[in-house]
Amino acid sequence: MQRVSPLNSLAFDPGLCSGCGTCVEVCPQGVFILQDQAAVVTRPDDCIECGACELNCPSAAITVDSGVGCASAMIWGALSRRKVPGASLVVPCCTTSTLDGSAECT
């Protein structure tokens, strides 16, 4: 696995990739493209660590330390000494503010 950007934890092993194109499909940031039957990282710095590519890659060619990029959640988590989310912590904003705007969330 090779880290692709200093700004995030995305790592990719081209040797394992089967070129199925799933990562291209699920990535909301257009980080990957498919070229000659293989995934290529073209926008490494844009990864937001959502984890969709790792979770859906059939060849385990991608890893990423995924989590929610939410400062309130992390600060709350730190103050209340609970684990930073992931999954466990729900801060008040989670039910509304975030992205429920727009048709982003179908």
Add this chain to the structure above:
Amino acid sequence: MEQDHSDVGRQQIQQTNSQLTWQNRLDHVLARLGIRRGNHRVAPGLYRLGVPDAGSPVLVTANYSLSFDALRSALAGHDAYLLVLDTNGVNVWCAAGKGTFGTDELVRRVQQVGVSDLVSNRTLILPQLGASGVSALEVRKRCGFGVEYGPVRAVDLPAYLKDHRATPEMRQVRFDLVDRLTLIPVEVVSWFLPTLLLGALLLLLGGWRLASAAISAMFAGVVLFPILLPWLPTRDFTSKGFFLGGLMVVPFAAAASAESPDLGALLRVAQMLAYFTLMPTLTAYLSLNFTGSTPVASRTGVRYEIDRYVPVMAILAVAGIVSAIAVAAFGR
């Protein structure tokens, strides 16, 4: 309600349509204002949209009313099954991030409502933003249904359903001006009380000028920041916020120095220090908090910003408060 044989012993299938009533619209307005948080829900389970048959597509969404309504209203004129997962009333993206819009819940619902008895195809169409909670491979393994990730936005579904292909455009999350504007009301509502309290406190402590400076800084963080986000220099949220807060200081600092010529040199410095530390810090803190409302912040990025800027903010805030108290105590 009519009852299919396939429904027997299973959860009833509800009927829905593509119309948005005024109640729906009111609910959307309240949701965007952050009023009655957590109450904008629809019942999880299976819905018929129009008159679906065995060949109709099955589309999956969250039980947040804005998500469900976006889906059904986008599909006007289509016959489909809508499978609503229980995400505790949270939208698809955020629920997927927490795992509630996830493999387990999806498989459980598919089996509970007996989707395989209703349709002949073995495909579930999920919103693309659900992919961070769902493993397509595992869903197939556990319930025999393949997962197809549709477009990010529900409005693109009619185009997508023609050939089940999404253009790169449809796959890309945008965070354009309209998206950012929609987030402002809920931010305003949630910061309103803290702003009021801070304003009142500063009014007593340092007069109306200090109070309005603080309120302006909050306004910058909550309203101007989302609007100006892409045009502010620098890459990370907090430094953008510092920049914006710095701009907000200028008129206040100018007016303050023009109007209090009888302050001693030291107090004058203290006064400037108060403005130039407190306002940018406030705006920057709010800007940092805005990360969670965006689809463009990564956890590594946010952690980096917290580690780097929160100590700075704390120091600036203390320096600013001490200066403001000094001015208030000795400057009259």
